[in-house]
Amino acid sequence: MGAHSRTRIVVIGGGIAGLHSAALLARDGHDVTLLEQRDEVGGRMGTWRSEGFTFDMGPSWLLMGSVFEHAFRMLGTTMERELDVVRLDPAYRVWHAGGEPVELRSDRAHSEAVFEGIEPGAGAALGSYLDSAEHVASLAVDGLLYNRFESPASLRGTGVVREAGTLARLLLEPLSRRIDRTVTDERLRQILGYPAVFLGTNPYAAPSMYHLMSHFDLVDGVGYPVGGFGTIVEAFARLAAAHGVAIETGARVSTIRVVDGRAVGVEVDRGAGTESLDADVVVAASDLHAVETRLLPERFHARGERRWAKATPGPSAVLVLLGVEGRVPELAHHSLMFTGDWREGFRALDGTVPWPGGDANIYVCAPSRTDATVAPEGHENLFVLVPLPADASIGHGGIDGAGDAAVERIADDAIAQIAQWTGATDLADRIRVRRTIGPADFADWFDAWRGTALGPAHTLRQSAFLRGTTAYRGVDGLLTAGQSTVPGIGMPMCLISAELVLKHVRGDRSVGPLPEPPVDAVAPVDEVGA
Incomplete structure (x- = not known):
């Protein structure tokens, strides 16, 4: 497969990873069909409206805005064109049992002043912590997040190799230990530790590498798309359709067909019986546990069950x-x-x-x-x-x-x-x-493993190159995207996973973000049906 070879591609799952994967592949000239089992796209980024209220039913923090901007530019547009994103001030308020709330802004000087006001010396300590967080965040973007991890050679030429010793220590040390060395006040420790929950884990189990998250909320900025996070889904669905993706809802995939070790299509139920849909490539942007234990042919199930028996779910x-x-x-x-x-x-x-x-x-x-x-x-x-706990029996x-x-x-x-x-x-x-x-709704709606709301936790064994690869091992032509695979949990990671799919189809082994194409000219109103 190369950038100029037109292929038939089926994408399973209409969450943000599936929508962006489909849009990128269609823009590259491929024949793409996206199949979503529910009646609307969006996956965990659902919207519910009742009596004049519009509720987001999933993600509600917009962090790492540069990843969103890059994702839109890869589709020939900009985030400013597609969304009305405002920067929150304050970024958030933290309440501690029995105490006054602490207000944080995405402003380094303000954050250092808040910490200093609670614990003398903590302002300077936070400054050093944030210096490290920014540095590690840069290493992650340049060498880890946009990396397909198909071989050890994928790390060559990156800062990851030069700083392997530092990164090894950050992976082996729990986040809580690094936080405890930085501040002593329990309230401040909680402020630095809570971002681990965004990663489906906790500060006692997350590698200290993830202190990089504090750079994004205390410095980089917390955003909000006016109209709610459903506007992000609408934007990517609109762009996917504009680039030629055939989006089908109410289309439940029952089987990924595998012949001679290669994915050749899917069996799909559109409500009137099961039909076969041929494909040269299948992209599973759905729960990977369901892929391995239900969608792949039965001969793959035992291996999948053994793998997931050792895995750690997010909450x-x-x-x-x-x-x-x-x-x-x-x-x-x-x-x-x-x-x-x-x-x-x-x-x-x-x-x-x-x-x-x-x-x-x-x-x-x-x-x-x-x-x-x-x-x-x-x-x-x-x-x-x-x-x-990840337990669908809660109800x-x-x-x-x-x-x-x-x-x-x-x-x-x-x-x-x-x-x-x-x-x-x-x-x-x-x-x-x-x-x-409840947890049973996640299991029913999204085939979520054990009813988890997020996916596999970012523990040491489930981070970076240990989390998996875009290309599913053992089945040629089967690629994975979304929170179950690399690079991990959260909207930015799902968008990056879609770009990793594009890299694989192109045969691109680069480790950073792909070069952005020129922004498309805005179409006249009568051309977009407005």
């Missing part, structure tokens, strides 16, 4: 979508609430101790603090995330309290915690719209 969650009459001014756009013994909370997430109930380490997003379009005037839109969510008992009880506890910690004691009485989503 699941109960999501609570609340339409609230009146405001909750104590909340910022992003608010994090941490209990006093948050390590015990992480132990509950991995099943080491039973789930305690009551107050928990939770996240609350109030996009209506920034965006008037997501709630009726004078109302608040709240998205609450309670991390949980399904529902509308107006109709979810399974365990899920609704967790939601009730979270609402009570928000009310108590913020002083909004009448919060429960002002709820006009309520919907919960």
Whole structure:
């Protein structure tokens, strides 16, 4: 396969990784069909509307904005053309049990001043920490994230080789240990440690390499797309279609056909029986566990089950979508609430101790603090995330309290915690719209392994080149994209995984971002059907 060879490509999964993979491949001249089993594209980046509220049902932090900009430029456009992204100020507010909240901005000087005000000497210590975080982030982008990892030679010519000793130490040392050397105040340790949850793990299990995340939230900036994160899905779906991708929803793939060790197409059920669709390349932008244990022919299943038996899942969650009459001014756009013994909370997430109930380490997003379009005037839109063990048996969510008992009880506890910690004691009485989503919903909707909300955790064994490769080993012509594979969890990583797919189809073994093509001229209005 080369850049000028036209191939028939089937992409399984219409999340952001599948949409971007399909768009990139179609722009390169290939015949691309995208199959999504649900009735709408977006995957975990779903949108739900009710009574004038627009709720994001998945990601709600826009970090690493340069990755989004690059992704759009690879499709001949810009992020400014496609989205209205605002920089949040404050970036987020952190609540600690029994204490006053701490407000952070994506501003290095401000962050250092906040740390210094809480712990003398912590400002300078944070400065050194952020210097390292920026340096490691640069190494990661240049040598690790956009790397197909098909052989050890893939690291040659990168800063990764020159600083192999440093990176080895960062991979072997847990993030918590590096944080503990930097600051002593527990509140500051929590601020530096919470980004590990974005990676499906915790600061006690994540390699300290991931302190790079603090560069993105404390310096680089936290963004928000006006209209909600569904606008990102709409943008990539629009661009995919404009470049010629045939997008089919309600099309569930039941089998990836493999002949003589090569993927040759899929069996797909569009609601009227199963049909065969031939392909030269199949891109699985879906849950990799489902690919290995259900979609591939049965002879592959035992190997897949053995591999996943050794894997570590990221957490699941109960999501609570609340339409609230009146405001909750104590909340910022992003608010994090941490209990006093948050390590015990992480132990509950991995099943080491039973789930305690009551107050928990939770996240609350109030996009209506920034965006008037997501709630009726004078109302608040709240998205609450309670991390949980990856266990689909916890149950399904529902509308107006109709979810399974365990899920609704967790939601009730979270609402009570928000009310108590913020002083909004009448919060429960002002709820006009309520919907919960549980681990079993992730399993049913997205074939999510063990009901995880994120994918395999970024532990040492599941990071960088140890996480896997874009080309599925053992089946030629089968490529993988999305949170289950390299480079990992999160919207930016999913966009990068799509570019790795493009590199493979082109036969490109470079290790950094691909050169960006010129931005396309804006089409006249009558040419785009407006």
